[in-house]
Amino acid sequence: MLLVIVDQDRGVLDELSLQAITFANSVDPSAPLVGLVVGASGREVADTLGRFGFTDVYLATAPDLNDYSAAACGRAAAELVSTLAPTAVIAIGSQRGNEILAHLGAILGLPVATECTSLSLGSPTHVVRARWAGNLMESAELHGSPAICSVVSHLAPPAAAMNQTALVTEFFPNFTDTDLAGQVRSRIAESEGGTSLADAKVIVSGGRGVGAEGFGPLEELAHLLAGTVGCSRVVTSAGWRPHAEQVGQTGTKVAPDLYIACGISGATQHLAGCRNSKTIVAINTDPDSPIMAVADYAIVGDLHQILPALVAATRTARGI
Amino acid sequence: MEILVCIKRVPLSGAKFSLTADGRDIDTSRLGFTVSPHEECAVEVAVRLVEQHGGSTTVLSLGVEDAEEQIRDALAVGIDEGILLVTDGEEWDAQATAGAIVDAIAESGKSFDLILFGNESADASGNQVGIRVAHALSRPTLSGLKGVQVSDGVLVGERPAGSVREVFEVSLPAVATVKDGAAIPRYPSVPGRIRAKKKPVHRSTPTRPLSLLAKQSVSVPESVGKQTKILGSGPEGISALVDVFRSIGVI
Structure with a gap:
């Protein structure tokens, strides 16, 4: 039994x-x-x-x-x-x-x-x-x-x-x-609305390469794909994004249909949190970065050029 | 209040692990070492609680002689003293580790109001040493906390659960296991580093019992290193990526 x-x-x-x-x-x-x-x-x-x-x-x-x-x-x-x-x-x-x-x-x-x-x-x-x-x-x-x-x-x-x-x-x-x-005594609603990382079907995730001010296009793309924004530990440690958005061994482990890693090199602890995604896309300047080892698809290049164009192309494809 | 925080020395992992020739462990000969991220936060939580409420802090590690480095790192950010339970480098399973910690607590002669752990170690990921220590000491325990406060002898913990945060309360003395995000760890200052050298680190050498969860060998999973299709360089890859979006049904 x-x-x-x-x-x-x-x-x-x-x-x-x-x-x-x-x-x-x-x-x-x-x-x-x-x-x-x-x-x-x-x-x-x-x-x-x-x-x-x-x-x-x-x-x-x-x-x-x-x-x-x-x-x-x-x-x-x-x-x-x-x-x-x-x-x-x-x-x-x-x-x-x-x-x-x-x-x-x-x-x-x-x-x-x-x-x-x-x-x-x-x-x-x-x-x-x-x-x-x-x-x-x-x-x-x-x-x-x-x-x-x-x-x-x-x-x-x-x-x-x-x-x-x-x-x-x-x-x-x-x-x-x-x-x-040890019982739960009460519950507080999380301040951010929208889809939680763990439930999201699409996650557009940013790392060090995105920069403090660079998350706008990621948010736009996430919105167009009915998904949410995630990030790496470097990003939350730097205070660029809230801890609730951190994907990884010490953040949230996720398994969305699509995970788009932008400017994320792919530290072991980050890969541990996103490896189970059905499809992983990497956008990175370095073709040899560890994220490439787990990505199904990759675009090699500067995310700051690629993302705005990708947002526009996705918008066109959706006919909006 | 008196706080004990338990930490573990683990290799600073690179992208992909190399294994030792006998396949029983990671080859750490070219790796640096650190503490598990959750425990880095546990140390910070301990230091902040004592800054707020007064008292003293002790850091404990079970590990090789070189784990003194991780103990000194904790002393450098404000922990008062250290306990090193020296091992020969063989793996101690969670039960053996918890037993050694319980013995060391008894030997220290201190009645810690709060004992902090990381939720799980970065390497073994067993998720249980803190909870086992709590049971051995008949203390309440809260695990996986991303927020830890103490007021009037009560430990208030919270953690995210879906779209809410769960709030817990237990009376001290208690045990808590925390996760990365519970507090942003501070960097050690130069005076902190100097002070750390003079702080006491007590040593003992416990005997390792037989492992009931006994590691035989390790391997790197096959999923590491899958075929990646490069869609293009720069903006030329975009239309192919939009096709991928279509094929998997996200647009």
């Missing part, structure tokens, strides 16, 4: 978690899949999870648990592990998925392999996992049972819905005060 942790936020299913289901199925197609949803707000999510192939779904609730808490999710998973004895516990390698597994591993005293791309269960279990945010792959032995793993996001497609239902069982873990203390 494989236990998959499915994240939800105030009753909305985390779409990335559906990738963890696909991954779990690839690990052992014959093993029954059991899902865990935490929080009473996840009741409807739990009720609909059967269509993704779960035989059983467990819903962890408590009167004092009103919002997301990583520690509470870890505690709920630990209780399920002790009653169900799954061979593996799998979550998506998102911030939430990884931190929930870290709590689970700490509670059970077991190792956790985050950011896995492959998992062969056994004694020991063999994993392949991403180090350096995917710039280096590690083969490792994972000792102990269950195997606790998160899967690299955007590796597997989301699980497809089928005409199927699961038995949903509510249970009441013994949350500690510390588990409950």
Whole structure:
């Protein structure tokens, strides 16, 4: 049996978690899949999870648990592990998925392999996992049972819905005060409107080569392609653009349909954040820059000449 | 308040890694070293909190003898003292690292109000040492924070989540893991560098337990180095690029 942790936020299913289901199925197609949803707000999510192939779904609730808490999710998973004895516990390698597994591993005293791309269960279990945010792959032995793993996001497609239902069982873990203390207390709306980086289908991203005053054409192009503007770490460190726009290992990891890297040399930590884009276009004066190694298409030249002309050509192509 | 901040010495990565002959690690013989970016911010957060509320700061690193360089860098931007847990360079997994940190905290005789970590190290990307330390000390923990404040004995943390920022509050003593962006790190001043040389760095040599997540070998992923189609030089490439926009359906 494989236990998959499915994240939800105030009753909305985390779409990335559906990738963890696909991954779990690839690990052992014959093993029954059991899902865990935490929080009473996840009741409807739990009720609909059967269509993704779960035989059983467990819903962890408590009167004092009103919002997301990583520690509470870890505690709920630990209780399920002790009653169900799954061979593996799998979550998506998102911030939430990884931190929930870290709590689970700490509670059970077991190792956790985050950011896995492959998992062969056994004694020991063999994993392949991403180090350096995917710039280096590690083969490792994972000792102990269950195997606790998160899967690299955007590796597997989301699980497809089928005409199927699961038995949903509510249970009441013994949350500690510390588990409950870690709940989200409130939320503040981000000041910038528009599309967030993580959700954008098109990202026009700028690096050092753009310059402090050079982001106008990038914004125009992003607007024409119904996308948003991103940037590299150099740009946010220099204070040219807000941190929320930073793409990279330490900013936001993105996977848009189109990523246009303008004046970005392609430091390892930046590539880690954009490598999963479906199509990458580089506009750079240096044909040997590292960004070229991950780009599908490139224009070699000065972005300050190319971008205004590209904006005009895109405008014409769209007939506006 | 007393703050401990934990950092890790990692190679300054270039564009593509070269591996050692046995394929077990990165060849770092021609690379410089730094701390993980998240931890650079954790150091800055620690220094600012003590500037604001008073108290003292300690930096801890588990690593080779040369990790003193990263400890001195933290001392140069305002951390008061250092703890170096010296290793022989073999990899310590997250559980072993957390265990050594917990032991070092006990040995220090200090009751740190706040223990700061980076959310994940740049190299191993395990996402768990801080959380494991918190559990071992039975303390609340908040992770992935991009904003950290302390007021009246309460740690207030926030982090972006989609179109909102999530806000958390836990009582001190607590553990927090932060991400790049939580604070813009300052550069060390020359007097800061000089002062750093005189600040104490305590050493001990913990014994490495068996790794339960044991690295066997590493490899560079194939996606690095894919075929790039050069559409042209300068403005001559533009019409071909617009065709690409059309073919992938963005216009």
